[in-house]
Amino acid sequence: MLCYWGAQVREGFGLLKPEQVRHGNGGVKSICPKSAVQDMSAGKTFVGFIRDGKVSVLRLRDEDCNQDGKLKQLDLKREKIRSIVCGEDGAVLLADGGKVLLMDKYTVCRPLKGLDNTKVIQIACGDQHSVALSNDGQLFVWGENAHGQLGLRKEQALIQSPQHLQSLCGIPVAQISAGGNHSFVLSLSGVVFGWGSNSAGQLGLGDTTDRFVPTIVKSLSGKKTVSISCGGEHTATLSKGGTVFTFGSGGFGQLGHNSLKDEHHPRLVAELWGSKVSQVTCGRHHTLVLVALTNRIYSFGCGMQGQLGNGEQVKQSVPLPVLLPTDCNCEFTMEKIIAGEKHSFALFFKNPGNESTKPKSSMNGGILTLNDRMIDRWVSGSYPWPTVKKEIKKVFSSAVCLNGSFLKPSLDEQDFDLVGKSFSKLTDNEKVISEVVKVIQQTLLPSLNPKPAHEESLRLYLLLPELIKGLEQYQRSELNKALASKILQLNSAAREMLEMFWSKLPDDWLKSLVKLFHKESADLIDYMSVCAMDSDLKHLQNLLRILQMAYKVCCSTHRDITISDFIIYEISDLLNALQATIDDLADWDPFVDYVYMMKLRDYFIKTLEILVKFPFVADYASKRGIFNHLEIKMIRRSSNRFLGNATFNVLHINRESLLMDTLKYLRQNTHSFSHLSRVAFIGEDGIDMRGLSAEFFSLISKSFLKWDKKILEVHPSSLVWFNPHHTRGNKNFYYLGVICGMALYNRHHINIDFPLALFKKLLQQKPSLDDLEELSPVEARSLKNLLKEDEEVVDLLFLDFTVKGHELVPNGSQIQVNKVNRQKYVDLYVDFVFNKSVKTQFEQFTRGFSKGCPLDAWTMFHPEELQELLHGSPQYNWKEFQQSASYEGCSASDELIKNFWTVFFELSEEHKKKFLMFLYGTERVPAGGFSKRRIKISTRDCPDPDDHLPKAQTCFGRLVLPKYTDINTLRNKLTHAINVCEVFGLE
Secondary structure, three states: OEEEEEOOOOHHHHOOOHHHOEEOHHHOEEEOOOOOOOEEEEOOOEEEEEEOOEEEEEEOOOOOOOOOOOOEEOOOOOOOEEEEEEOOOOEEEEEOOOOEEEEOOOOOEEEOOOOOOOOEEEEEEOOOEEEEEEOOOOEEEEEEOOOOOOOOOOOOOEEEEEEEOHHHOOOOEEEEEEOOOEEEEEEOOOOEEEEEOOOOOOOOOOOOOOEEEEEEOHHHOOOOEEEEEEOOOEEEEEEOOOOEEEEEOOOOOOOOOOOOOOEEEEEEOHHHOOOOOOEEEEOOOEEEEEEOOOOEEEEEEEOOOOOOOOOOOOEEEEEEEOOOOOHHHHHEEEEEEEEOOOEEEEEEEEOOOOHHHOOOOOOOOOOOOOOHHHHHHHHHOOOOHHHHHHHHHHHHOOHHHHHOOOEOOOOOOEOHHHHHHHHHHHHHOHHHHHHHHHHHHHHHHHHOOOOOOOHHHHOHHHHHHHHHOOOOHHHHHHHHHHHHHHHHHOOHHHHHHHHHHHHOOOHHHHHHHHHHHHHHHHHHHHHHHHHHHHOOHHHHHHHHHHHHHHHHHHHHHOOOOOHHHOOOOOHHHHHHHHHHHHHHHHHOOOOOOHHHHHHHHHHHHHHHHHHOOOHHHOOHHHHHHHHHHHHHHHHHHHHHHHOOOOOEEEEEEOOOOHHHHHHHHHHOOOOOOOOEEEEEEOOOOOOOOOHHHHHHHHHHHHHHHHOOOOOEEEOOOOOEEEOOOOOOOOHHHHHHHHHHHHHHHOOOOOOOOOOHHHHHHHOOOOOOHHHHHHHOHHHHHHHHHHHHOOHHHHHHOOOEOEEOOEEOOOOHHHOEOOOOOHHHHHHHHHHHHHOHHHHHHHHHHHHHHHHHOOOHHHHHOOHHHHHHHHHOEOOOOHHHHHHOOEEEOOOOOOHHHHHHHHHHHHOOHHHHHHHHHHHHOOOOEOOOOHHHOOOEEEEEOOOOHHHOOOEEEOOOOEEEEEOOOOHHHHHHHHHHHHHOHHHHOOO
């Protein structure tokens, strides 16, 4: 059955005799043609009907002609039409095979050129422009473009042949709609894009500026829009819950807001709240909505020709029911509502029980998507291979198809379980998966837009890694390389959105993603270690950048993925290969190709320079190795450039005025910081083979602590921090930084116990309350208690936003700390201690540190690792120290050696550290423990051994013991020696 109302038309449209038309209340008429209407459309000039795939059109009366034409069946040859959309003076037809035909104002039909090999599934028509959607998700537009209604970024007045709307590439489209001079697209996940004329705010963007490119209607985000309809200058959207939003021109009441005002933002039609609307459609100046549960239609807007169906010819600004025939409610169910220029229509079919009378559904078709059933068909082998191959190309060459695939009913996320099972089937069929890989690599990936229109177009970046992980190694490597490159070509906003998607992935999917790129990176580094210069460094860098994105996600979301999941242990093999190459170059073997070996060394170094930018993939030992090799490169390059073959700076320093002499030397600006430093104590014969410089850094750091100007404060925790009151002579902090940087660069330790917070700040990380607790336990515990106390207790503390007389915020002394703002107070307190109170001091220190250590590879270390590099290991494992010992001219079983270890373990902790200072020039344990700094013990024959002290060769870590006659003598001599080590530890 077809119901219609509105301006006067030929009785029954010619679909049946006039006397067979039934007249109801409110001017609503109904007809039941023998051949059921499958679809129809009404425009300004024509109304068209589809019956049994054939199209009949009726020219409507207008100002020039006061009567309708006759119903005319179009000459379509053998084409079977499934959809028709009427524009201002013509129509667009869609055939079952996806072919598009145009009907002009003379009712002559012709195929639309330019879409010959395209299967169109939806069409939309405005006054003078049209939009088409193909089954692979491509959008095509043609017609008038004066207001940008084609969305092509161009201002051509007319485009006659279909043009691909590339700006929405990758968006899986659910519906297209066109109004007078504007257009809309709705994505599968409910994102709304509009463009074209916006004179009355019909794009819902909050203004009246036309748009020449598709623009997201942000105010509809989160509304879960399921359909859109465009009128002449207004738009209506329907949300999943059945709520209706309207916007644009409201001069006839067509927005339904009990007002004749325009609306520039989507506004809820309050009168329909709770009605659970199932369809909405816009005419030129009126709107219809259908509530399927009650089989009722509501109308609002212009009713001057009776198009509201309420028996009145008025403007109506609120939704009121259409007076449908009573038999509509009991015998028929409504299929579709249609609003035209001055007419309204409703298509009905018989209720269940007479299902055969139900017309073929005219609902818009959906884009082609990949699904489990399609994959089963491909891998079964029962379908002809050319057909399967064609389908694979169709699906896997289209970002739209993949982005719209495997969506849950909510349409806003993938069904990950189904994706995994389906892709697993694909990889079981070698022929199928090989074709899939070829299409992805040759067609899909090259076509991806680096500036996607919306986050929805990024879903394929979640699907592809799941597919790639099941491939054979060669296929996996090639696709990984291409995928990584495309991800990195995305603009920054798109990459951030992709990271957001990753953060919402199930744990097993995120782990799988990390594992995929981690394994590829590890395999490539492993290959480099063996085949070296055959590998692509750019590819390695791309893989590591993807891993870096995943690492960032895991850190920010605290996912169940540990740091060790990112560490590439094959880096140690690369370092071994580099060291072997360096050793070969040092051997001067006549059979070695030195030109090749130098190229190989430089290639390895370039690889390390890449790795240093991705510190999360290297363990501590590998980072130290990378740092050392890059340091050697810097020294070698600097030596060749400035000092010939020289690789050292020699500091001539008086032991008694060590600090002042050093500062005087540094102020001369003659020191080459890219070279290693060696020390010569004036008046002493010691030759610095690292022992004297180790002692130098140990002594000068202690001098900074004793300096009269008190640039450093020692806290009760024994940790050291900058003196916030030392505001004059900030150069002192600069030189302190220089010394610390030089110590790091020269691989020595300092005897200043800075808290971890310093190293966090150097690495641009934010210190926390826990860091304050390390530095000042009592102070921090008071703050922690403040966060736990009841509101009454907090109020009784009478705290304000000041610290030691300094206001944390403007007028802080007038702001009381309470339960609401106490967290802010604590955060500001910590920030004051570590940042604001020592801002100038730290800036100077940092500048000096970077000067003293010109190799910025130190930034790859974690704060704890950098602290250990500069301070040494906090663990004094004395048993390990004994086990690391080697012996020259004696053995561990000798009485003298037994006596030595007995005496050593009797020493207090303080004296054991003094022994280290005596032996090595520093009391600090190297990173990695005593195994990295061994003790060598030798004995010497001398007359009257009991009259001699032990001797330390600090540069070699060698202890020379006279052959004492008994343990007591050894104890006395050793104790005396370590207490005057500045005298005896000279070599």
